[in-house]
Amino acid sequence: xxxxxxxxxxxxxxxxxxxxxxxxxxxxxxxxxxxxxxxxxxxxxxxxxxxxxxxxxxxxxxxxxxxxxxxxxxxxxxxxxxxxxxxxxxxxxxxxxxxxxxxxxxxxxxxxxx
Amino acid sequence: xxxxxxxxxxxxxxxxxxxxxxxxxxxxxxxxxxxxxxxxxxxxxxxxxxxxxxxxxxxxxxxxxxxxxxxxxxxxxxxxxxxxxxxxxxxxxxxxxxxxxxxxxxxxx
Numbered sequence: 247x248x249x250x251x252x253x254x255x256x257x258x259x260x261x262x263x264x265x266x267x268x269x270x271x272x273x274x275x276x277x278x279x280x281x282x283x284x285x286x287x288x289x290x291x292x293x294x295x296x297x298x299x300x301x302x303x304x305x306x307x308x309x310x311x312x313x314x315x316x317x318x319x320x321x322x323x324x325x326x327x328x329x330x331x332x333x334x335x336x337x338x339x340x341x342x343x344x345x346x347x348x349x350x351x352x353x354x355x356x357x358x359x360x
Numbered sequence: 361x362x363x364x365x366x367x368x369x370x371x372x373x374x375x376x377x378x379x380x381x382x383x384x385x386x387x388x389x390x391x392x393x394x395x396x397x398x399x400x401x402x403x404x405x406x407x408x409x410x411x412x413x414x415x416x417x418x419x420x421x422x423x424x425x426x427x428x429x430x431x432x433x434x435x436x437x438x439x440x441x442x443x444x445x446x447x448x449x450x451x452x453x454x455x456x457x458x459x460x461x462x463x464x465x466x467x468x469x
Binding site: 250279281286287288289290291294304336338348349350351352353354 | 364394396401402403404405406409447449456457459460461462
């Protein structure tokens with residue numbers, strides 16, 4: 247039981263390049279989330295999904311897109327990376343809406359945009 | 361707007377020196393308050409959920425309490441392995457969790 251996994255673990259991009267971060271969970275959870283974590287700012291929600299085929303905007307969605315074609319996978323895309331997107335990205339999943347069950351987090355992806 | 365403030369930002373303790381971390385919140389309708397532990401280079405790990413004022417939960421040397429305005433994470437006789445960043449988060453039924461910026465705890469032997 248791997249829980250929540252993220253690929254890649256590290257990535258360096260140049261401004262304007264694109265990339266996709268992959269999150270996978272093997273717990274059959276309905277809800278999945280993408281956060282970014284910056285020093286002194288805590289975790290901020292980018293996008294989330296309440297089930298296969300659904301996505302919704304979080305607190306800081308600009309510059310990111312997401313897709314949830316399969317229940318177990320949640321993809322985060324950066325179409326044209328900017329230095330302001332340098333951050334650590336965490337994916338999480340939960341069985342029920344966040345107030346009723348804990349979220350399980352992946353190990354994170356450290357992204358640097360130069 | 362929901363706000364979560366954690367204090368102190370950093371705390372250094374000697375092994376065995378008990379202390380408390382604070383999480384104060386301003387929300388319109390709390391559905392749950394969560395405590396997570398985060399080790400360097402890793403994702404947050406769930407510790408506790410508290411749902412109503414007066415509720416308490418314990419796990420080993422950690423005890424979480426909740427009032428109508430704040431939550432405390434009490435650490436009794438900490439050990440070096442308790443060193444981590446402790447995150448507090450609230451759920452108000454809107455979207456997902458709102459996190460505080462965390463307290464970095466260092467326990468020295």
